Amino acid sequence: MSLPLSRRAALGGAAALSAAAPFALSTPPAAAAPLTTGRPSAESRAATKFVQRVVDAYRTSGFRLAQSYQDDSGLTDIAFTYDNALAIIALLAVGDKARARAIGDALLYAMAHDETFTDHRLRQAYHADTFVNPNGTAHFGWEFGLTGTAVGDMSWAGIALAQLAWATARPEYLKGAVRIGTWIQTNTHSTTGLKGYTFGETAGLEGHKSTEHNIDVFAFFTLLRRLTGRAVWATRAAHAWDFVERVWNADDGFFWTGSDDGATINKAAGQLPLDVQTWSWLAARKSGYAKALDWARTNLATTDTPLRANSALTGNLSITGVAFASGSLLADPTQNIGGQSWNPKPDVAAVWLEGTSQLALALLNRGADDDRVRAGDLLTQLANAQIKLGKGQKFGGTVNPGGLVAATSPLDTGFGFGYFPNLHTGATSWYLMALLKTNPYRFV
Template identity: 60%
Template sequence: MTSPTTGRTSPHPTRRALLGAGAALGASVPLIAARTLPAAAADQGSAHADRSARAALHFLQQVTDAYATKGPRLAQSYDDSRLGDIGFVYDNALTCMALLAAGDRARARAVGDALLLVQDRDPTGDGRLRQAYHVATFAKPGTAPVPGNEYGFTGTAVGDMAWTGLALAQLAHATGHAPYRRGLLRIARWIVDRARSTSGLGGFTFGETAGLEGHKSTEHNIDLYALFRLVARVTGEPSWLEHAEHARAFVRAVWNAEDGFFWTGSDDGATINKAAHQRPLDVQTWSWLSIGEQRHAGCLDWARTTLATTDTPLRTNSSLRGSYAVSGVGFSSGTLSTDVTVRVGGQEWNPKPDDGAVWFEGTAQLALALHRRNAPDDRARARILLEEIRSGQDRLGATQTFHQKRVTGGVVAASSPLDTGFGFDYSQDLHVGATSWYLFAAMRSNPFRF
């Protein structure tokens, strides 16, 4: 999940710049169109669950329309206080797929068209997208989309490209619109041409982000397994499946069989990064949603137990107040072992973290993965996690704005300042990425699959 630090001048401000260093979306997917009831909410017999899912969808719609209501447009990733009008392509790919899964095809296509636009107008002309763009530039006719240059968001990471490709694949599958297929193929070819590796651990390298070109991310290779399989489906060309298998071989190579989880990746492309504070949640959840190999199913148990956390108002640096407490999971092992006396990444603009903060985006990912695994008690555990997210949706971020407009129904990134263990933080800011993952989980919709 791409996420900025609180600071506005960090040279390496996002997770995607650091992780290596350290039709519809499927027959089982319930839609939330204007008047339909999400099956997940119906199964729970909960009117609150239904209202909550509708509110999350409405939040994504409001943010998508915050700067313009017509034409191609991106969603601002966080509320106004964090990074202003910056929209990360990862967050927008999620928003696009969540809107599409929920039945709002018009807005999904508006975001997808904006992703095609920034791809087409990149000065390299080679099919890449940058990490993030200024959303406001889309509201000005004749103005070229502007990357987040002042924040250093100009690199191109394979993970961001893969998620954009997943969104375009879903749009191509649902609409049959040829430009989505062309944009998807440009992304897939860019990744193969520039990031495929046959040395060290194999797999695919990080991309073209300064200082990280040779790194390899487990998360990215998980993304690519799903992407290339969808490319093969959309194009009818089975040769893409070989690239999917190449990515999966890397993921298998970084499996920790002794402890039952996946390592985060490799700093040099050949040696596994086994840093104690960099054992992340999402490579566990995404591995199940993307690849789903039964022999690795225990990684979800490692995630739900080892990274479990509860944030209360009495914790050091907690942002919670009164009698409200919330449970879920942290971002990584680094979240739970952070030094609460030191600012995240050692940067003066970052907050001091709470080592019990809940990462709502990851909590939603875990809920979805558990539900789809469906081992004994998995669905009960998933329901509990979703209720915890809904409690945060009801209580946190209520006064925050996007483009000076108050929006409702969103999910904040974290319950309190959260040290990821990778040199950046999440905070109690409304986030389209966290809200999209919650909506996926509420609808039981897997963005890695048709």
């Protein structure tokens, strides 16, 4: 299968937070009430058990990471940092602090035991089964670059550690979150071009700026402001959001994907993604940009059926939801995904179930006319996929039902990588958050 390379990947000019600064929680403001308001259902219970079994696939005690995709996905035991951050938040939403802390402790271990770096950065991915090397260093996924560290991955890990700090009041999680925030500020803050924060330290992408990443930074730094009581994090959050506003397409009501050179907006017709539309709402809830959700639900809508070219569906099963991006709907079904001869053929109408979960959650969170109905329809489609797809797939050699596959059929994203009908920890975590109405950018 195609490796789902991260699209997540920004302050050298500002004073970094000293490692000697006190790591104490500020007094929680009155408005910090949990936003988890959904009730457990059969679907949420099944999804919860799926995530819990993934976390326990290789060991049931101590710090550990969750494998991202099923055993036969082609990614073996790879545990993406982003997926593990999502799993932490989903587990906190269902009250499983023990497993959430196990993953959080593993991220802290990776930050402190990198094979090369001592600046507390995280890699894009690690190995879940063989997480600790014989020499005590964290076994990172070298398949994704020897120096690959993206702002999006770092931000999501920071958000997850901030959530743990809030939920447990333990200082090590706050310390880890602040260290991540400091790394982002020190290494990726930009005062040129569109400003904001750059992609990170990933070969070939250093100067890129991602809308998605700047949304993540905004949300993460906003949480740090509340945790630490330090106004500087609000200033830094605003710097990230200023970038997001600069890539707003007011005429058509959506956010562009970002910039390839840091100064010029990427307006490629095939690279208009879903997640920046949904995440912008969840992160900021600014009414002036609410129409981005309507752009996403209409322009990226798709239905996968067995009659579609290269569909993996059979019989009379059809699934409706949204695609990853505009490029998913423009893909050439005769070409392989990512240009690799060993990839399966793409399907121009596959449904991206992770993104469909994001859209359902964002609509529920917005609560405008018909949003609840539309979100309910999407959740019904997701529940059908939960039951029908991914049967017999394993994690750590054990069949694990109750999860969501990444996509209903092979899906070209339009960004040089694909998603496939493999059970996915990240997609299931987003689905669980949607079922429980948990906004990951707010404290659980």
